[in-house]
Amino acid sequence: MEGLAGFLHPENLMLLWWGLLGVLVLGFSLGEGANLGIAMAQPFLARSEEERRVLRNAIGGSWAVHQLWLLLLLVNLLAAWPQVFATALAQWHAVWVVLALAFLLRAMAFELRNRAQERGWRASWDWALFTSAIIPAFLLGVLGGNLFLGSNFRVVDGEALLWTGGLLDLFNPFALLVGVLTVCLALLHGGLHLLGVTVYPLYDRSRRLVMVLSAASLLLLLVLSLWLALGISGFYLNDGRIQNELGAWVWRFAQDPLWMLLPVVMLAAWAMVLWMTWEDQFRSAQRYAVLGTAALLASGAISLYPFLLPSQLDPASSLLVTSDGVRPSILALLIGLHLILLPPLLLLIALLQRRMRGRLTVASLRRNARTLY
Amino acid sequence: MLQGAFIASLFLLLHMLVLGLAFLLALMETLWVITGRPVYHDMTRYWGQPFAILFGLMLASLIALVVQLGTHWSPFAHIAGEPFAIAWVVALLGGFMPAAILFALFQQGWTRLTRSEHLTVTWGLALTVSIALLAEMAAWNLLQDPSAARMHSGTLRLQLTDLAQLFGEQAQMRFLHLTGAAYVWVALTMMAVSAHWLLQGRDLAFARRSFALSAGFGLAAVLAVLVVRMTDLYPFVSDAEVLSYSAFAEARALAQELPQGQDGTTIALPDTRLLYAFRIMTGSGFVLLLLFVAAFLFCHRRQAWERRWLLRIIAWSWPLPLLTIAAGWVFSEAGRSPWMITGILPFEAAQTVLPVSSASFSLAAYLMFLGLPTVLGLLLIGRMFRQGPSLLATGRYHFEVGIQTSWLETRSR
Numbered sequence: 001m002e003g004l005a006g007f008l009h010p011e012n013l014m015l016l017w018w019g020l021l022g023v024l025v026l027g028f029s030l031g032e033g034a035n036l037g038i039a040m041a042q043p044f045l046a047r048s049e050e051e052r053r054v055l056r057n058a059i060g061g062s063w064a065v066h067q068l069w070l071l072l073l074l075v076n077l078l079a080a081w082p083q084v085f086a087t088a089l090a091q092w093h094a095v096w097v098v099l100a101l102a103f104l105l106r107a108m109a110f111e112l113r114n115r116a117q118e119r120g121w122r123a124s125w126d127w128a129l130f131t132s133a134i135i136p137a138f139l140l141g142v143l144g145g146n147l148f149l150g151s152n153f154r155v156v157d158g159e160a161l162l163w164t165g166g167l168l169d170l171f172n173p174f175a176l177l178v179g180v181l182t183v184c185l186a187l188l189h190g191g192l193h194l195l196g197v198t199v200y201p202l203y204d205r206s207r208r209l210v211m212v213l214s215a216a217s218l219l220l221l222l223v224l225s226l227w228l229a230l231g232i233s234g235f236y237l238n239d240g241r242i243q244n245e246l247g248a249w250v251w252r253f254a255q256d257p258l259w260m261l262l263p264v265v266m267l268a269a270w271a272m273v274l275w276m277t278w279e280d281q282f283r284s285a286q287r288y289a290v291l292g293t294a295a296l297l298a299s300g301a302i303s304l305y306p307f308l309l310p311s312q313l314d315p316a317s318s319l320l321v322t323s324d325g326v327r328p329s330i331l332a333l334l335i336g337l338h339l340i341l342l343p344p345l346l347l348l349i350a351l352l353q354r355r356m357r358g359r360l361t362v363a364s365l366r367r368n369a370r371t372l373y
Numbered sequence: 374m375l376q377g378a379f380i381a382s383l384f385l386l387l388h389m390l391v392l393g394l395a396f397l398l399a400l401m402e403t404l405w406v407i408t409g410r411p412v413y414h415d416m417t418r419y420w421g422q423p424f425a426i427l428f429g430l431m432l433a434s435l436i437a438l439v440v441q442l443g444t445h446w447s448p449f450a451h452i453a454g455e456p457f458a459i460a461w462v463v464a465l466l467g468g469f470m471p472a473a474i475l476f477a478l479f480q481q482g483w484t485r486l487t488r489s490e491h492l493t494v495t496w497g498l499a500l501t502v503s504i505a506l507l508a509e510m511a512a513w514n515l516l517q518d519p520s521a522a523r524m525h526s527g528t529l530r531l532q533l534t535d536l537a538q539l540f541g542e543q544a545q546m547r548f549l550h551l552t553g554a555a556y557v558w559v560a561l562t563m564m565a566v567s568a569h570w571l572l573q574g575r576d577l578a579f580a581r582r583s584f585a586l587s588a589g590f591g592l593a594a595v596l597a598v599l600v601v602r603m604t605d606l607y608p609f610v611s612d613a614e615v616l617s618y619s620a621f622a623e624a625r626a627l628a629q630e631l632p633q634g635q636d637g638t639t640i641a642l643p644d645t646r647l648l649y650a651f652r653i654m655t656g657s658g659f660v661l662l663l664l665f666v667a668a669f670l671f672c673h674r675r676q677a678w679e680r681r682w683l684l685r686i687i688a689w690s691w692p693l694p695l696l697t698i699a700a701g702w703v704f705s706e707a708g709r710s711p712w713m714i715t716g717i718l719p720f721e722a723a724q725t726v727l728p729v730s731s732a733s734f735s736l737a738a739y740l741m742f743l744g745l746p747t748v749l750g751l752l753l754i755g756r757m758f759r760q761g762p763s764l765l766a767t768g769r770y771h772f773e774v775g776i777q778t779s780w781l782e783t784r785s786r
Contacts, residue, residue: 057481082451082455089443094734107430341463345471356481
């Protein structure tokens with residue numbers, strides 16, 4: 001019992017919570033990443049109305065649930081770190097509005113497209129689907145990249161004051177490159193998913209797409225890691241004072257060889273994705289992609305820890321994992337809610353995937369013309 | 374402010390429609406599984422089509438709602454985030470996320486699940502959207518009566534003090550009241566559409582089943598709403614009591630603006646908006662009751678199909694529930710102004726200070742990207758209603774009979 005009480009110390013609870021949020025980010029990246037990727041790949045991969053429908057149905061019904069991971073993440077942020085939520089959303093106000101609109105458009109593209117036969121109607125919704133997929137994949141990457149650069153706000157009297165200098169500052173070279181990376185990774189996940197559910201000729205086109213993109217992502221990851229180590233000034237805690245210095249984001253990896261494993265595993269996993277796709281073993285390629293994504297997110301999180309939202313304008317205002325002072329009882333409540341409600345949800349997702357398994361062909365689409373998208 | 378009201382009310386209305394339809398779909402499918410009559414299968418499939426559009430629109434407005442809470446109401450999020458977020462975590466994890474999965478299984482599972490599995494999915498869908506509404510009502514109730522939370526004097530944050538009270542009796546009452554209203558709304562819409570088909574004399578078997586089911590279900594629902602009429606929350610039955618309540622609300626508002634110590638001397642003026650809203654709500658509620666009683670009795674005597682006057686009244690009464698709900702909304706919301714959270718946070722202090730240009734940009738953008746698709750979706754639903762069950766392409770219905778080729782085609786596939 002004493003061991004448990006010790007474990008439930010507020011700091012450990014906070015760490016547990018931080019890790020749990022990481023799991024939600026992983027769920028979003030894997031589930032929604034593949035869906036966004038398939039939607040983005042539609043103009044390149046599908047060459048007829050029926051092939052387009054195969055791709056839409058490869059996303060199937062899961063578009064509805066996977067986008068909600070992002071909402072769950074935001075609401076959790078609101079519960080545990082209200083200041084981070086309020087600062088991040090109000091500061092990047094326009095970006096979030098565009099993101100919300102993209103998700104709105106996507107929901108419409110799924111539910112409304114097939115309700116009318118007109119060719120113009122359907123073609124417009126196809127474009128809507130493509131746009132509403134590439135925009136979130138890119139913008140979320142850009143926001144992620146900006147976490148490493150620090151944003152422009154100052155905390156006075158516990159209230160975040162925003163420096164409204166320029167939204168364009170978000171679109172700096174490093175963050176743009178991270179945006180390109182997330183687009184590539186989403187396409188890659190989408191392509192890998194398609195390997196599991198399509199047949200020739202879509203299968204072969206997807207395979208080529210995956211090989212090109214895994215090579216590109218590997219290259220991008222290498223460039224970005226070096227850039228982070230050599231060209232970005234990172235933040236660190238020095239006796240409770242926040243300072244920044246070139247390359248500080250990667251110091252943690254140098255301190256402990258165990259942490260160093262993470263980026264190594266990440267790069268190795270993405271290399272394996274390329275190799276396994278070359279060997280035409282898509283199941284193991286999919287598994288390595290999961291490992292690669294988890295390692296990528298973990299490396300990013302470890303590198304940022306304990307920062308949630310660093311401030312470039314005033315480093316002392318940076319928001320840390322520990323800074324917002326959420327009460328331990330609320331944290332325990334939130335963790336409990338997730339422990340109770342998350343497993344049935346994951347079971348349901350597994351059930352959905354199990355029941356909807358099987359390769360999608362043009363013939364199967366014709367048989368189920370009334371129930372499929 | 375305008376934008377927040379637009380998105381929140383659109384979301385809630387869509388959620389009510391989804392909730393009501395989900396329950397009716399589950400009822401229809403149960404009848405199909407028990408009786409094995411194909412007309413119930415067709416009914417579930419047919420009413421599942423507008424359901425899908427409404428579900429998509431509901432999820433879309435949900436995203437807009439959460440994002441704009443951060444972008445446009447960041448002081449509110451910062452000060453009062455904790456208790457609201459907990460309600461929303463429950464709404465998402467226990468409500469919307471499982472509902473989204475079950476929705477996919479419902480739509481695409483017709484050929485891949487067994488009958489009883491599919492029935493379980495449909496009931497699960499009805500259950501999870503209800504859980505989501507309950508959690509939303511917990512959050513909404515907190516705006517009206519924040520006694521489940523307390524303002525911490527040091528951090529100036531609203532802290533949850535009582536989880537049981539957050540989801541307590543008040544929230545449950547609101548939930549039951551709104552659920553009943555949603556059932557009434559959906560039942561009346563379904564009855565009105567069926568009445569149109571009956572008047573046009575097409576798809577009679579299908580229309581009669583839909584009409585009878587919605588009449589019986591609607592009657593039960595309207596009685597339930599009258600029983601759970603929020604008497605514990607707003608304990609008044611007469612105009613005088615409504616006036617005194619509104620005077621109280623007004624006094625609260627005035628007391629806020631005047632210096633301390635003058636509370637007793639402020640002269641409260643009753644808010645007539647509340648009075649009219651209350652009259653409209655209860656008045657149209659009773660009209661609805663009469664409609665459902667009449668429809669149910671005539672159905673019971675198998676005479677409803679011949680009473681064309683009744684069918685005509687019902688066919689054109691579809692805006693009535695919306696009017697009732699709007700009046701109920703004004704009644705419960707107007708009593709709250711100028712507070713975002715009663716007694717704690719006024720509206721002005723809850724909003725993000727944004728430049729007018731970016732605020733109007735986002736208002737215009739939301740109107741276009743949320744309003745326009747909503748209109749499109751509703752137009753499509755109207756088209757479905759005009760088309761009737763023929764859109765299922767089973768070959769059994771009005772627009773398909775006589776076109777033998779399409780019937781043969783469907784069969785040969």
